[in-house]
Amino acid sequence: MASSALRRSDFLLRVLNTPAILLILAFSIAPIVYVFYLSFQDLRIGMGASGFAGLDNYRFALEDASVTRAITNTLYFAALSVLLATLIGLGIALLLNSDMPGAGWLVSAIVLPWAIPEIVNALMWQWIYNPTYGALNGILYSFGLIPDYRAWLSSPVSAMHAVIFAYAWKLVPFAVIILYAGLTAIPTEYYEAAEIDGAGDVAQFFHITLPLLAAPLGVVVLFCMVWSMRAFDIVYLLTRGGPGDGTMVLSYFVFAKAFEFGDVGAGAAVACLLAVMTFVLTGLYMRALRNTGGAQ
Amino acid sequence: MKASRTGKIVALWGMALICLFYLLAPPGWMLISSFSPAAELHARPPHWLPHQPTIEHYETLFQTQGANPRALQQNPQVRAFPRSFLNSFIIATATTLICVVFGAISAYSLSRFVKQDRQRWILLGLLATRMIPVVSVLIPIYFALQRLGMLNTLTALIIVYSGLLLPFVIWILESYYRDFPIDLEEAAAVDGCTPLRTFVSIVLPLSRNGLFAAAAFVFISVWSDFIVGLTLTSSDRAWPISVALAQALNPITEPNWGLLNAAGLVAALVPAILAFLFRGAVMRGMLSGAIKG
Numbered sequence: 273m274a275s276s277a278l279r280r281s282d283f284l285l286r287v288l289n290t291p292a293i294l295l296i297l298a299f300s301i302a303p304i305v306y307v308f309y310l311s312f313q314d315l316r317i318g319m320g321a322s323g324f325a326g327l328d329n330y331r332f333a334l335e336d337a338s339v340t341r342a343i344t345n346t347l348y349f350a351a352l353s354v355l356l357a358t359l360i361g362l363g364i365a366l367l368l369n370s371d372m373p374g375a376g377w378l379v380s381a382i383v384l385p386w387a388i389p390e391i392v393n394a395l396m397w398q399w400i401y402n403p404t405y406g407a408l409n410g411i412l413y414s415f416g417l418i419p420d421y422r423a424w425l426s427s428p429v430s431a432m433h434a435v436i437f438a439y440a441w442k443l444v445p446f447a448v449i450i451l452y453a454g455l456t457a458i459p460t461e462y463y464e465a466a467e468i469d470g471a472g473d474v475a476q477f478f479h480i481t482l483p484l485l486a487a488p489l490g491v492v493v494l495f496c497m498v499w500s501m502r503a504f505d506i507v508y509l510l511t512r513g514g515p516g517d518g519t520m521v522l523s524y525f526v527f528a529k530a531f532e533f534g535d536v537g538a539g540a541a542v543a544c545l546l547a548v549m550t551f552v553l554t555g556l557y558m559r560a561l562r563n564t565g566g567a568q
Numbered sequence: 569m570k571a572s573r574t575g576k577i578v579a580l581w582g583m584a585l586i587c588l589f590y591l592l593a594p595p596g597w598m599l600i601s602s603f604s605p606a607a608e609l610h611a612r613p614p615h616w617l618p619h620q621p622t623i624e625h626y627e628t629l630f631q632t633q634g635a636n637p638r639a640l641q642q643n644p645q646v647r648a649f650p651r652s653f654l655n656s657f658i659i660a661t662a663t664t665l666i667c668v669v670f671g672a673i674s675a676y677s678l679s680r681f682v683k684q685d686r687q688r689w690i691l692l693g694l695l696a697t698r699m700i701p702v703v704s705v706l707i708p709i710y711f712a713l714q715r716l717g718m719l720n721t722l723t724a725l726i727i728v729y730s731g732l733l734l735p736f737v738i739w740i741l742e743s744y745y746r747d748f749p750i751d752l753e754e755a756a757a758v759d760g761c762t763p764l765r766t767f768v769s770i771v772l773p774l775s776r777n778g779l780f781a782a783a784a785f786v787f788i789s790v791w792s793d794f795i796v797g798l799t800l801t802s803s804d805r806a807w808p809i810s811v812a813l814a815q816a817l818n819p820i821t822e823p824n825w826g827l828l829n830a831a832g833l834v835a836a837l838v839p840a841i842l843a844f845l846f847r848g849a850v851m852r853g854m855l856s857g858a859i860k861g
Contacts, residue, residue, distance in 0.1 A: 281681040285764045289677050292670040292734050299731025300697040303705035303712075310707060360587045367584035378588075380847055385591060387843030387850075389792035391810040392832040395817060396598050399825055407597050410613030421612070444591055449854045473576060502701040505794040509814055523703045523795075530707050531799060543704035554699050 304547075310540035317534030329541035339542060341517050342525040346546075349436055349521055350500040356440040358492055361447025368448070369455040379452070386445040394509035397438035401425055401510070428518025431511050435519050439506045443499065447492045454488030455481070494557040498550055522546045595836075602626070602830040609825055625830035639824050645816040648804035649831055652812035657838075659722055659808060660790040663729040667786045668779055670730075671737030676767055678738065679745040680753075691742065694735040702732065706799050713800060720806045725797065729790050737782050740853070744778040745771070781849035788839040809835045 314325035333339050364382065368375045385393070400407045403423035412418045425431045458481065466476050504523040507513060513520035513528065522542060530539030601609060602625055604618040627634035629649060640646060678687060709728055710719070718724040748771070756766040772779070797808040804812065813835055817823055843850055 281677055282762045282764055284762075285673065285677060285767065288670070288673045288764075291666070292674040292738065295666075295670070295727065295731040296694075296697070296734050299709060299728050300700075300705070300735055303708040304697070304700055306708035307704050360590060363584050363587040364591070366580070367587075370580075379851075380844065381592065383843055383847050383850055384595065384840060386854075387788060387839045388595065388836045389794070389810055389839060391792075391794045391813055392836045395813060395828060395832045396594050398817065399601065399829060400594060400597065402825070404822070405610050405612075405614060405825065407614065414613045441590065441594065446854055449851050453855055498699065502703065504703060505810075508794070508798075509817060523701055526703045526707075527795070527799070531710070536707060536711075540704075540707055543701070543707060546701050547699075547704050550699055550701060551696075 307540050307543055310536060311544050313537045313540075315536040315540075317536060322537075325537055329537045332538050333541040333545050338517060338520070339525070339545075342520045342522050342542075343545075345432070345517070345519065346501055346521045346523075349432065349439070349503065349519075350497050352433075352436045353440045353443060353500045353503075354493055354496045356436065357443035357447050357496055358489065360440070361444050361451050361492065362489075364444070364448045365451035365455055368452050379449075382445050382448050384445070385442055388442070390442060390505040391509060393438065393442050394506045397434070397441075397506075398510055401434055401438075425511055426515055428515055431515060432519050435506055435510050438510065439500060439503055442506075443496045446496065450488050450492050451485065454485050458484050490557075494553060498553055498557075501546070501550060501553070522549075598829045598833060601826055602833050604826055606824065606826055625824075625826040626834075628827055629830050629834065639827055642821075643816060643824050643827060645812070646827060646831065648807060648812045648815070649809075651804055652807040652809045653834070655722060655807060656791055656809040659725050659729065660787045662722075662726045663733065663790045664783050664786045666726070666730040667733050667737045668783045671734055671782065672741055672772065672775070672779060673767070674734075675738045675741035676745050676771060679742045679748075680763075691739065694739045697735045698739075702795055705732075706796065710799055719800060720802045722806055724800060725806065725808070728796060728800065729793070732796070733786050733789060737786060740785075741775075741778060741782055744775060748775065777849075781846055781853070784842045784846040784849065785853065788842055791839050 311329050312325060312327075313322060314328065315322040368378060388396075401424040403409070403421060403426070406421075406424075408424065409418070409421040413421060422430075424434045462480050462484075463476055466480060471479065502523045503521060504527065507519055507521055507524045508527075511519040513524050523546065526539050526543045526546065529542060530536050600617065603621045603623065604615065605620060605622050605624070608615040608618050608620070624634060624636055624639075628636045628639045629646060631640065631647070631650065678690060682690065713719050713724050713728075752770055752774070753766050756770055757763075761769075791808075792810065793808070794810040794814065797811045798814070801807050801811060807815070813828075813831055816828060816831060
């Protein structure tokens with residue numbers, strides 16, 4: 273803004289801003305307002321009359337056992353996916369950082385899962401978990417670890433963990449890239465000094481690497497948490513929330529409630545609940561970021 | 569001391585290799601499966617490398633001469649595949665054009681002509697819209713499009729994706745323009761160029777790299793989306809590729825897995841190539857915390 277000649281836009285440039293503004297208003301902002309409005313309505317597809325429902329939908333969202341189950345499932349799913357992706361991401365990042373040959377080539381290979389559409393990821397794991405021909409069964413069976421092929425997606429507990437294992441796969445590249453960047457930013461002098469003081473590898477990891485990796489780890493955990501709380505594709509393709517409500521997560525619950533059962537009001541209320549949960553997490557993230565003074 | 573150190577290194581490498589196996593074996597198995605005859609995939613355990621590799625699945629997928637008519641008959645949904653591939657291509661290209669053209673104009677205007685405190689609020693608002701789960705906003709969007717009679721059309725998908733992705737495009741391009749050297753623009757202004765003229769003939773050509781990266785992100789996001797396409801379409805007239813894939817995975821009958829793996833790989837090929845070409849930008853984007861993983 274140094275020059276006064278640059279301080280003002282011209283008419284044509286302003287007019288050219290309208291398409292973006294209109295599109296954002298119509299599809300990013302108005303729907304948020306409208307879904308909030310809908311969450312106070314008694315609106316069921318095919319039931320004709322509808323009206324103001326007061327807090328009924330929110331009472332449903334906070335008290336009904338199916339929603340409570342979806343909330344606990346979502347939190348469990350998100351927490352475990354994030355933990356798995358972070359641990360594996362940290363492992364690969366440490367490997368990349370250990371002066372191994374071909375690290376550059378490996379980084380390109382690691383971006384691959386990021387680029388694979390989530391629905392293809394789901395298809396891939398559906399095939400791996402297949403009860404009659406699946407690769408997971410094939411491997412475990414040939415090593416004699418299971419006596420017979422299993423249907424991994426047909427009991428609630430094993431289905432939940434199978435879905436988590438498949439979803440975390442998609443989060444790993446993000447974790448690797450962020451943590452690898454964090455590792456390369458740690459000055460080697462620290463390790464040299466520790467070496468002189470006689471600190472072993474394990475001591476160096478816990479006293480130098482981990483504390484200096486706190487900020488990147490925070491970024492990985494919070495971003496992956498926000499994404500996994502809205503995971504939809506993988507649940508849709510692998511389990512449709514089943515068996516029973518074993519893998520019913522909030523985003524699939526909203527979809528099923530509003531579009532399959534046609535209870536739009538209740539779906540909208542749960543959608544708002546999900547948005548609020550995401551916002552709380554993001555707020556925590558922003559605060560953490562401010563306290564540590566930047567991500568990297 | 570020496571021995572325990574070697575042991576430690578072996579253990580670390582072992583763990584790292586397990587991590588890499590987890591990451592790279594699934595797509596590898598997909599690739600192998602897509603070239604394997606059904607009989608070899610149905611063996612117990614399956615043949616990890618096909619004894620008689622075949623390209624039959626790809627020919628069936630694109631319905632060329634070597635197509636297996638029986639496989640096509642048993643998996644009728646696969647017939648929708650070439651069309652949905654084209655649909656995705658049209659939707660992603662149009663959305664990318666809209667987002668990059670109008671996103672660049674708005675990002676530039678925001679970074680140059682908006683007062684700083686207002687600018688901060690707008691950027692925060694743009695970021696906030698990205699935090700809203702898509703499923704929440706899909707309910708109102710569905711009803712609005714239903715009323716307009718626009719469900720199951722490519723046009724509807726293009727404008728919805730544009731509206732959903734523009735905040736993100738403006739957000740990343742604004743930070744790009746903020747770091748842009750302003751001297752050239754000042755010189756152009758002194759020479760009597762209008763802001764629009766300066767933008768078109770100086771700023772746009774010089775910000776090619778940023779624009780290409782943003783375009784790649786938009787294209788990949790649209791191509792990879794599933795939930796928006798699933799909600800707003802109902803037939804192969806408008807199905808994007810992700811929805812066609814999900815339709816082909818019929819839960820009632822056992823699908824032809826070689827064929828489906830081939831379909832999945834073809835669907836993943838376009839974003840994978842783009843991500844490889846723009847891997848530098850992808851990584852920078854991840855580091856700035858702007859893009860979805």
